[in-house]
Amino acid sequence: MNMQRFRQYLSENALLLVVTIAVGGYLAWQTRNFQLDDSLIYLRYLRNLFDGQGLTYNAGDRFNGLTSPLYSYLLIVANVVAGNLQYTTIFLSFVFLCAAAITGAHLLASGKYEQTLCALIVVSFNYFYDTFGMETSLFLFLSALALVLYRREQFFGLGVVLGLLFITRSEGVFLGLVVVVDYFIRNRKLPHVKYFVAPVILLAANFIFNYYYYGAFLPATGNAKLGQGKSGYWGEGLIFLHVQYMKDAFFGGDFRLLAFMLPIGLVGVLSSLGKRIAWLVILYLVLLGSFYVFLHIPNYHWYYAPFFFFGLLFVGVGAWRVLSFTYERSRESSVFLSLFLAFFLVTSGFVYHSFGISNVQRGSMDAYKNIGEWIKTNTPAKAVVASVEIGTVGWYSDRYIIDILGLTNRYNADYIARKDLYSWLTKYSPDYILVHEPLWTFEASANCLLASQAYAPVDTFNFAGYRLLRRSDAAGTQQQIQTCAKGPRT
Secondary structure (H helix, E strand, O other): OOHHHHHHHHHHOHHHHHHHHHHHHHHHHHOOOOOOOOHHHHHHHHHHHHOOOOOOOEOOEOOOOOOOHHHHHHHHHHHHHHOOHHHHHHHHHHHHHHHHHHHHHHHHOOOHHHHHHHHHHHHOOHHHHHHEOEOHHHHHHHHHHHHHHHHOOOHHHHHHHHHHHHOOOHHHHHHHHHHHHHHHHHHOOOOOHHHHHHHHHHHHHHHHHHHHHHOOOOOOHHHHHHHHHHHOOOOOOOHHHOOOOHHHHHOOOOOHHHHHHHHHHHHHHHHHOOOHHHHHHHHHHHHHHHHHHHOOOOOOHHHHHHHHHHHHHHHHHHHHHHHHHHHHHOHHHHHHHHHHHHHHHHHHOHHHHHOOOOOOOOOOOHHHHHHHHHHHHHOOOOOEEEEOOOHHHHHHHOOEEEEOOOOOOOOHHHHHHOOOOOHHHHOOOOOEEEEEOOOOHHHOHHHHHHHOOOEEEOOOOOOOOEEEEEEOOOOOHHHHHHHHOOOOOO
């Protein structure tokens, strides 16, 4: 895009840009101290890098637990300029959320007012700010941009974007499959091989780096998540459909907002079925949803982002269709309907729970932050600590961390996939183990460790709902740990 075309774009889309960036910027500023537990895993990798200890979670241990290579690389580049990892990750999330909303609006809506409404609905929904720090916004932006480029038949750019999408999250392969199949149906042939060069180069470069630096082509997190689903510990059946927890988290404690979103979104879908691109969006969501549902992927809230994103865009399209239809017949009725919808959105919690007074945790998870700081102050600098949830504790404790679930350590993810809660002790004998009270399922080995006196609670550790276990210095402790590693006797 040359400078003249860029200026023309700014002029034609001034309303869309100003409203989206202003609202998104306001909410992002309120969320500037938000720390999602998993996002702090990224930041610890990067902190170690900038501290000269390599791109590692635990210094000296090159194990690839980075879910999104591209997001990690962008964080590295941006932090060189910003010098503050916390604000860098929030800023990038804000930039890509606004970019996703604007690009998605261009994809599904027509006219500056309809596009502005669509983008506004996206950036004002509090759910997205509860994903900040993850690669979510980047994934949404690249997904929408890929579809825009495909519709415009800019296939070289599409290849580049799809390559970037694949190394943002591996699930991007489903969008690539959708556009390739649609191209084949329309043209009775596959795309020219030259359009595959860019994504192949991007993927190959990433794989080569992974293999050279970490010793494996792919991050370990993919198999870990599949193993978690296979284990059944995150729920039985189609666990990705277990979304009841979102009622309190994102809908203000009730589902009244859905009484607006579902019918209006359905109007948006039905009114868009004449557009081929809408069918591609739907097919993409079906494939993505099938992957999550039928492979029993744990229902972490950030995995639902594409469904919220495109769903809200359809809500915007539907709302504009309803208002336009009413306006054509009666201006008075249109004004009344607009006021009614505004009143409903306010009372149902959309505005209240989005504009700064939402249920989104605005800082860190205080319990884990305080525990991490206590561990940093009260344990030796070279202490090894095992835990189930490692993001916040690992970030604030600055200790060598053993992830019992295996996202950032070898072996443990495979044990979890086999429903083996004890064998991780054959590989690791940490100085401390952080557990919940009562114990979580994954912490079952603590019962044996305590009974055998291989570990004992730290008396000075006083956090309600948690216990910190310290390894005994007595002779025979290692043998007791290996006995516990065999599991409970039957």
